Amino acid sequence: MSVGPIEIEDPRDERVADFLHLTDVRLRRRLEPERGLYLAESEKVIRRALAAGHSPRAFLMSRKWLDDLADxxxxxTATRVPVYVAGEDVIREMTGFHLHxxxxxxxxxxxxxxxxxxLGGARRVIVLEDIVDHTNVxxxxxxxxxxxVDGVLVTPRCADPLYRRSIRVSMGTVFQVPWTRTGTWPADVDTLRRAGFTVAAFALEDDSVSLDDLAADPPDRLALVLGAEGDGLGHRTVAASDLVVRIPMAGGVDSLNVAAASAVAMWALRVGDQLSA
Incomplete structure (x- = not known):
């Protein structure tokens, strides 16, 4: 027998423990992997998560959204996944923000x-080394x-792609791009190389090659490695890579935000038959 929406009046109700203190980044970074969960926010993101085959534990919404999200x-409710409904003030106290x-x-x-x-069958992969900002991820x-891009690798100290802010900024595309964490880094540079990838580290080094030159004759399988927001790539990573690449710039600017730099590099080194006209 299905169960209808469940009214929540107490923001500390144990039944909604998954949704508590969502603005406490330190707590959520520890709690969510421990509990084996992540939070999807907004109708579009939730639908993309479900379309990717991910299983819901519970839903939370304000009453005014019941009709729009009726399906x-x-x-x-037909599959006995609880749908919790609460007033906006209760949800704000529960989560720490206004759910709009x-x-x-x-x-x-x-x-x-x-x-x-x-890596199997991939031609272009991105490696994110120790990027801690969830928005950038x-x-x-x-x-x-x-x-x-065929896949994304994140190093052990990189921010969680399934953290709520990362998912929201990605517009749920984190569910459609294959990704995983590397076991050890930069030792897994050798794993990439054994899989047939040329490993290109993006860094400001004297012996770097221009992105234009690499794009003119790119290798068939290419791993692009981008580093943390402040310090960039580690010296060991740069030394282990096959080549070092720089993005030509004007105006006295020497670097871009890592998300912007990755987009420039992905576009320049794209595999044409993977994109629509």
Whole structure:
């Protein structure tokens, strides 16, 4: 028997524990992987998560969204996934912010594919080394989806692509681009090389080659490595890579935001048959 929407009046109700303190970044970064969940925010993102085959644990929405999301509510209640409904003040106290994007879904965090699975058949991959800003991570994934990148690798200290802000900035494209965490880094540069990839590190080095030159005759399989927002790539990563690349710039500017730099590089080195006209 299906169960209809469940009214929540107490923002500390244990049934909505998945949705508490969403603005506490330090807490959520630890809690969500421990509980095996992530949060999807907004109707579009939730639908993309479901379309990717991810399993919902619970939904939370204000009452005014019940009609607009009626098909999601019906499907959830038919499969006994709880749909919690509360007033806007209760939701704000519960989550820490005003929910104006329709709904939140607590989703079961999927198992990550192996590195070999992500690399198999790929021609273009992006490696994010220790990028800690969730907004930048989400923006890279959105560009990767739009520009035909086959996979994204994130190093062990990189921000979580399934953190709520990363997912929101990516517009849910994090669910469609294959990705995984590297086991050890930069040791996995050798794994990339054994898989047939040329490893290109983006850094300001004296012996770097221009992105224009690389794009003129790119290798068939290419891994683009981008570094943290402040320090850039580690010296060991640069030394282990096959070549170092720089983006030509004017105006006395020596570098771009990592998300912008990744988009420029992905566009310049795109594989043409992966993009529509």
């Amino acid at each position: 999601l509510v019906e499907q959830a 994007r329709g709904a939140l879904a607590s989703m079961q965090r999927p198992d990550l594919p192996t590195l070999e699975d992500v 989400g923006a890279v994934f959105r560009s990767a989806a739009a520009l035909g």
